[in-house]
Amino acid sequence: MNFWQAMSGNLWSMTVDVGFTLWMSHILLGRIPRHGRMHVFKCFMASVFVIVLFAFLGSACYVAGVFYWKYQTGTLLWKYFSVLCMALFLRFLYRAPMKDCCIDILTVEILYSYGDYLSQLYSVGIIYNLTVPEERRRYLFWILVVVPACLVLCGFVIHMSGIGRIYRQWIGQEDVHKGILLLLFSYPAIYRMLQIIVNGRQLNGSLQLLPLALLFMIHVFLLYAGRNWQQKQEITAQQNSLKQQTIYIEQLEQIQSELRRFRHDFKNMTAGMYLQAKEGDPAAVEAFIQNMTEDFDRQVGSHVQLVNELGNVRMMEVKGLLMDKMIRMKREGIRFELEVMFPLDTTRMRSTDLCRCLGILLDNAVEEAQGKKDGWVRLMISSPGGDVTVFRITNSLYSEPALHLLGKDGYTTKGEGHGTGLESYRKILDRYDFIFNLTAVRDGCFVQEFTIHER
């Protein structure tokens, strides 16, 4: 086969490859690439570029004999090179962290193997002689119809299995299982090694039973690890839920006891008002109504409000974090105001990173306000329409921070041993292209804010 024949074949197979990768990435990452007409055009052009580039390089490598290097080293190098390039391609499309893109591509690689094996059932043990017209027709039918059809079938099963949700939960955890990562990254190498062991270098067209067994083993291992992890998650979620319920009940009991106190005061005040009304003193009656409503707001209203706002936080991890911080602030005598006007169900940011960022900012705000008279912290979470989610932490300020130094190595306003929180916060945000940060001093208050662009 000459270069151009290889190129034309590669163009088609790369189109199928890229199409499958995009589809699977969409399932695994659970979202479509960034919005905007311009970006759609750029995505399309990038896809075309990747297809042409790989078809060209693949053909060049083929003609140069790279794929016939000893022990399939050429094929293996090509595989890792294509994984790296495809990860970069995904990064461009989704603006996701590079590590996530690499894991995604390697997972797609495994999923692709299923479709690939399925398609090979059509041509078990056949080595096509492309010079024979009949065999060439069969080969073309296999490449043009059978392989894409098997991939579509495989993709459809993956889509229906709900694997994407499990994958996203798994990838969203703090420490992705190191063994699984290693397995994923070494998968292409192990796969080639087994090919060599079983069939030597002449593999084309044969059913590779051992690699297929490996694929199943990997799958079983991933399923086992996934289920194990899911169980751990469920236990943690149940523990969190129990803790939250306890705190919630405490809040309700507090509201109840305040209501009881208010009812007592209210009875006394009403008796007084009755006398004032009888004596024809409207100013006193007016003052009474004012005092009563203010007392209600102070004694009961603020607690009811806090519980209501917390009800709008539907991400359990965030709710758990907020409850922890609320307990701490109550203990420290710091007033905490929470504003969650629109329900917070989900965000594009990993929940572990979100909790870390929120935790760092809230801890800093608490440290600034603790021990001070009338110290307060306010948290606003807002996601109107679902386009953006804003987290804004404001606190009373008693020092003068140098804004430009905040988050820089070792800078702190709190003395030795501090200053690492904001540095970590910056590093986490740096991993996300769709999160914007603000630090400000406004009206004597310190404001820290990050905005997540959800689309």
Added chain:
Amino acid sequence: MLPVYICEDEEQIRNMERAWLEKQILIQGYDMKVVLSTGNPEELLECLDRKSGQGIYFLDVELKGASMNGFQLGKEIRKRDGGGFLIYVTAFPDLAFETFRYHLEALDYICKQNPERMYTDLSRCLDTVTERMSKMQNPRQEYFTLKTPEMIRHIPLGDILYFATSSRTHRIELHAKNELFDFSGSIQELEKDLGEGFIRVHRAYLVHGEQIDWIDVHNRELVLKNGERCPFSRRMRQELLKRGAVWAVK
């Protein structure tokens, strides 16, 4: 003359607001007029569609029985009047003002539970609007405006120290006297838009000329008035030294 609009579902409160505002406008001689007082947000929007321009809006948050709430109404008003003054009047003092301020640039939040306090707060709002209007009419006070679908930010140019590119693509960091934030943009476009007051001292830095304190030639850095330092390129060295008459050179 600034038109004043009131949208409040409780008729009694609405009338109280209107009477008080009209009285204050008359007594203080403000250049304002209450042009509409309604319980129907659609009517307010129709009025704005007929007559565009900056206005003051006193809006109820809840708006019972109406097609939209105060937040949605605020969003619609912002589409028609980006520079208007939104003031929310509510019975719930703990309601989400921070959210209103962030998304709608609401000016204030008044509690209507206590009429005496409500009157004081209404008067204070009119004072604040007048003060802001006079500041805006001051030709020396210019703003850098950043507008995204979810919020608008106005930063006085005088407060800006410099812009710097970030390690993330198409990301600019704005360093101002009291705030630091990042946004999507390109430093080339900013350089073009902001004009001569800002100098591209480095591939990654666009510095506000007024904020330069002195030039540290030895370390090839500009020292700003707040002590921050920005590097400058070799190419800019001569250019900056030419301007050295304005800034001290060490």
